[in-house]
């Protein structure tokens with residue numbers, strides 16, 4: 440029943456084979472979606488080569504640089520998408536960034552520039568990309584972002600990223616309320632802790648994972664592919680009645696009181 444044939448899915452946030460976005464891209468492709476990929480470019484072109492090699496088996500019909508801190512690049516990325524694809528059906532927002540020094544110690548020590556960077560890249564970018572994708576979601580669509588429990592509860596060391604995720608989850612609700620009339624659904628998956636490039640910057644990430652393995656109802660954390668499965672569902676017509684929600688894919692950890 441889960442069929443994404445004929446759907447164009449733009450996936451942001453693939454950095455390597457551990458990326459949650461890679462798990463999502465694989466499962467969207469498996470469900471029949473036509474995949475487009477954006478990556479964060481670097482001066483030496485290392486990321487371009489690495490991500491391009493990784494995603495090759497999915498035969499992406501688009502492969503474009505897109506640094507969300509660069510308005511001109513975002514504009515040119517979506518101009519190219521408009522030229523090459525007639526429409527976007529699915530947008531996966533799977534990116535975040537905070538300075539490493541702001542992901543350890545006390546939240547009150549967060550610098551103004553660290554706060555700005557974390558919120559700009561991790562929170563504002565959802566509204567930014569939704570605005571760019573909206574005119575191309577001509578037949579309606581589904582926008583999905585990735586959040587973490589630290590946006591709803593105080594998690595040690597998550598600090599400014601928790602504030603960014605709280606803003607991201609509120610953005611999901613505001614975007615869902617605005618874009619619903621265009622039949623565009625907006626949701627978030629709150630994933631359990633997974634070892635990735637981004638999560639390795641969070642102080643004590645391995646302790647967080649071990650704690651989840653001890654306490655979560657399923658006594659483990661989740662995999663990138665499990666998040667990908669939930670993403671495929673949320674972006675499919677099977678989830679046509681779901682918008683503005685934060686869905687926990689965390690082996691049940693969020694329900695536990697102790």
Ligand SMILES: NC(=O)c1ccc[n+]([C@@H]2O[C@H](COP(=O)([O-])OP(=O)(O)OC[C@H]3O[C@@H](n4cnc5c(N)ncnc54)[C@H](O)[C@@H]3O)[C@@H](O)[C@H]2O)c1
Nearest residue numbers: 452453454458459479506507534535585632633635636637
């Ligand atoms: N790993 C976890 O435990 C976990 C849990 C819940 C939610 N998340 C969220 O999942 C998402 C993906 O993270 P991940 O854990 O897969 O790590 P990751 O490092 O693989 O992905 C983060 C991505 O953000 C991209 N990025 C950073 N700055 C950017 C910019 N300026 N423009 C464009 N892209 C930029 C990076 O290139 C990278 O591809 C993030 O939103 C993260 O907060 C992660």
